[in-house]
Amino acid sequence: MMNTTGSGNHHHRLLSKIATNDEHGENSLYFHGWKAYDDNPFHLTQNPNGVIQMGLAENQLSFDLIEDWMKKNQRASICTTEGVHMFKEIANFQDYHGLPEFRNAVAKFMGKVRGGRAEFDPKRIVMGGGATGANELLMFCLADPGDAFLVPSPYYPAFDRDLRWRTGVKLLPVECKSSDSFRITREALEEAYEKASESNIRVKGLIIGNPSNPLGTIMDRNTLKSLVSFVNDKNIHFVCDEIYAATVFKQPEFISVSEIIQEMDCNLDLIHVVYSLSKDMGMPGFRVGIVYSYNDEVVTCARKMSSFGLVSSQTQHLLASMLSDDEFVERFIGESSRRLENRHRTFTEGLKEVEIKCLEGNAGLFCWMDLRPLLKEATFEAETELWKVIINQVKLNVSPGSSFHCSEPGWFRVCFANMDDETVQVALQRIRTFVDEKKGAGKAAPEKKKKQWQRNLRLSFSSGRIYEDGCLSPHVLSPHSPMLRAQT
Ligand SMILES: Cc1ncc(COP(=O)(O)O)c(C=O)c1O
Numbered sequence: 001m002m003n004t005t006g007s008g009n010h011h012h013r014l015l016s017k018i019a020t021n022d023e024h025g026e027n028s029l030y031f032h033g034w035k036a037y038d039d040n041p042f043h044l045t046q047n048p049n050g051v052i053q054m055g056l057a058e059n060q061l062s063f064d065l066i067e068d069w070m071k072k073n074q075r076a077s078i079c080t081t082e083g084v085h086m087f088k089e090i091a092n093f094q095d096y097h098g099l100p101e102f103r104n105a106v107a108k109f110m111g112k113v114r115g116g117r118a119e120f121d122p123k124r125i126v127m128g129g130g131a132t133g134a135n136e137l138l139m140f141c142l143a144d145p146g147d148a149f150l151v152p153s154p155y156y157p158a159f160d161r162d163l164r165w166r167t168g169v170k171l172l173p174v175e176c177k178s179s180d181s182f183r184i185t186r187e188a189l190e191e192a193y194e195k196a197s198e199s200n201i202r203v204k205g206l207i208i209g210n211p212s213n214p215l216g217t218i219m220d221r222n223t224l225k226s227l228v229s230f231v232n233d234k235n236i237h238f239v240c241d242e243i244y245a246a247t248v249f250k251q252p253e254f255i256s257v258s259e260i261i262q263e264m265d266c267n268l269d270l271i272h273v274v275y276s277l278s279k280d281m282g283m284p285g286f287r288v289g290i291v292y293s294y295n296d297e298v299v300t301c302a303r304k305m306s307s308f309g310l311v312s313s314q315t316q317h318l319l320a321s322m323l324s325d326d327e328f329v330e331r332f333i334g335e336s337s338r339r340l341e342n343r344h345r346t347f348t349e350g351l352k353e354v355e356i357k358c359l360e361g362n363a364g365l366f367c368w369m370d371l372r373p374l375l376k377e378a379t380f381e382a383e384t385e386l387w388k389v390i391i392n393q394v395k396l397n398v399s400p401g402s403s404f405h406c407s408e409p410g411w412f413r414v415c416f417a418n419m420d421d422e423t424v425q426v427a428l429q430r431i432r433t434f435v436d437e438k439k440g441a442g443k444a445a446p447e448k449k450k451k452q453w454q455r456n457l458r459l460s461f462s463s464g465r466i467y468e469d470g471c472l473s474p475h476v477l478s479p480h481s482p483m484l485r486a487q488t
Contacts, residue, residue, distance in 0.1 A: 018166055025160035029387060033397040042395070044422055052427050055397040057213060057365045058418035059247065059282035061339040065332050066281070069322060076321035078314055086317065093313040096306050098127050102316035105323035106290060110275060112329060113246035118258035120292060126302040128289035129309030131243045131276035132162050135207075137309065138272055138291055139167040141301050142237050143204040148172050149239070150192050150206045152184040154368075154404035154411070156213045156241075163207065172196055172203070175407045181359065182215050182368075184208075186226050193234065205237030205270075206230070211244040211254065214404050214413035215368045216361030218248060224260045232266050239272045246280035246333050249341035250362035261294070268294040277319070279365065281332075286315050340365070340417060343424070347416045350428035354435040365417040369398070372410030374438060383409040394434045396427055 013020070025031075033055045042050035074082040078090050093099065103122040110120045128134030143149065145168025151159060153173035163169055174192040176182040189206070196203045206227065211218045219227075231238040240257040248254045261271055273292040278284035288311050291302045323329060348358055348367060358367040375382040380402050387400040390412075401411035416424065 021165075023160070023165045025157060025165070028157060028403045029384065029400050031157075033387075033391055033399060036391050037397045040395075042423065042426070044420075044426070048426070049395065051391065051395045051397050052423060052430070053397050053418060054414045054416070054427060055399045056418045057279065057415050058284065059279055059336070059340070059365055060418050061343060062282060062332065062336040065328075065335060066283075066322075069325070069328050069332075073321060073325070076318050078317060090313050090317045093316075094310075096127070096303060096310060098125065098311070099313065099316045099320060101320040101324070102311075105320045106288075109323040109329060110245075110290070110292070112326075113280060113333060114256045114258065115253060118256055118262070120258070124292055124294070124299050126291040126293070126299060127306050127309070127311045128274075128291055129311075130278055130284065130287045130289040131241060131274050132158065132289065133287070133309035134274045134276065134289035134291045135159070135162045135239075135241060136167060137302055137305050138239055138274065138293075138298075139163050139169050140305055141293075141298050142239075142272075143167065143169045145169065146202070147204040148196055148201045149237075150174050150189065150196075150203060152176050152188075152208055154182070154214055154401060154406035156209055157399075157403050157405075159207070169204075170201065172201070173405050173407075178359075178370075178408055178411070182212075182217070183223060184219075184227070186230060189227075189230055203234070203236055205239060207239040207241065209241045209243070210257070211242075211248060211363035213244065213364055214366060214399070215359055216364035216366055217359065217368075218252065218254050218363050220252070221255055221260070224255060224257060225264060228257070228260055228264060228266050228271075231270050235267070235270070237270050237272060239274060241274040243274065243276045244279050244364050245275065246337070247340065247365060248363040249337040249344060252362070254363065258292075269297075270295070272298065280336075282336075286319070287311060288315065288319065343416050346421075346424060347414075347428070350424075351431065354432045356431070356435065359411075366413050366415045369412045369414050370410065371412055372408075374435070375410045378409055380409045386410075387412070390434070394430050396430060 037051045037053045037055070040050045041047065042052045070077070074080040077083045078087045097103070100122070103125040106125050107120040107122040111118060126134075126137075128137045139149070148170040149163060150172050151174065153175055155173070159171060164171055172192055172195075174184060174188050176184050176188065193203055208219070208227070210224075228238065238257065242256055245254055245256060256273070257271060258273060261268060271294045273290075275290040275292060277286060277288040287309075289309070291306075293299050293302060344361075344367070351358060351367075351369065355373075357370045359370065361367060371386060372378070374386055376385065383400050383402055387398070390396055390398055396414075399413045401409065401413075404413065419427070
């Protein structure tokens with residue numbers, strides 16, 4: 001049969017190089033786990049043996065507060081009897097500056113979730129389709145194809161797609177080590193920068209996630225300051241993805257780069273913040289992303305480019321009301337972090353019972369779990385093997401460190417806020433049983449147990465499952481696959 005996708009016969013390429021290249025990053029274990037869940041999703045009563053989705057960084061703990069607000073504020077929506085009088089005006093609005101009331105409300109909200117210690121100018125608020133769109137938009141403004149951005153690893157897997165795929169920008173990981181609690185050091189940055197220069201790669205900037213996905217940690221003041229001086233010394237850009245700014249549930253407080261630049265001398269033209277309501281408000285479906293740049297030229301250019309990923313005017317209209325309701329916002333942020341703290345505590349204490357440790361964290365919707373003691377050997381092959389057992393036998397979709405470009409095998413990201421309390425208990429019970437069995441296998445009759453373990457491995461991986469390395473291609477995905485839908 002003739003190849004019509006363009007991937008085989010170069011003379012008859014029907015699709016573009018971007019459409020057919022492999023840079024999307026979908027072919028990673030991180031996404032393979034989604035398929036396993038999609039095929040056999042857990043349900044407390046209807047499918048209690050299914051796969052529990054712990055690979056999804058969603059904040060589902062505080063929807064009731066938003067639903068309450070919606071009930072009490074029907075005028076905020078153009079789809080209610082109370083609000084429909086605004087329908088024509090809003091449906092017709094298509095200005096890429098955004099509704100003034102939306103920009104004002106977002107600017108105020110961004111300041112509030114940073115403890116009021118930084119102010120944001122509504123004139124600098126530029127819309128993007130989620131942080132995904134905002135990150136890509138910034139790359140288009142700051143770098144040319146072939147230019148590179150440094151990024152501390154481990155990092156959010158979809159950066160590969162968002163920052164590189166369509167822009168042609170390269171990402172150069174800066175290795176952070178568990179011995180430093182995965183903190184980024186100036187030495188590691190200098191080393192990565194030097195290495196790039198030696199390979200004639202132009203480094204245009206540094207991008208960080210703060211708070212970090214997948215670490216669940218925030219960056220301390222001194223580290224942030226040293227990053228700001230690094231970018232100043234090199235005259236390169238500094239992009240801070242602060243999508244989890246209000247998803248901080250314990251001390252110490254989150255510190256934004258917007259605070260730091262008030263405290264030191266630096267070239268503001270280099271500083272850019274990315275924000276979104278996907279995590280802090282738990283609204284990834286609304287696709288509200290923000291580029292906030294301190295560079296006037298970037299604001300102007302980003303605004304023009306934002307035509308490709310505007311937030312719908314209906315969403316802007318609704319959020320303008322919601323985010324300017326100070327009392328609601330304060331209650332929501334406070335209550336959301338209390339609930340997250342409780343969930344985090346339940347989860348990490350449950351893990352402690354079987355001596356599983358996590359990196360000490362106070363933010364995000366996940367833990368960075370240390371399963372090094374369970375690896376057969378300290379290799380990424382062993383990590384993948386363990387991941388396969390966890391997904392196929394323990395039936396938990398957790399994400400292996402390799403998919404976050406972690407340089408040390410044995411770390412896994414586990415999301416804890418996208419499920420109800422009962423499901424958390426089931427997940428914890430499964431982990432405890434698994435670890436106990438594994439420990440038991442290590443102690444009593446090691447040979448016999450080991451054989452059984454290997455047989456289990458063979459059984460689950462020879463049964464035609466598609467979560468084997470390299471066997472999964474986007475062609476086998478259903479249109480409903482979360483792999484095609486969401487990458488959080
Ligand atoms: C660090 C980081 N940046 C960006 C995104 C994408 O967010 P959005 O849904 O706003 O596009 C995520 C989602 O998980 C993320 O963790």
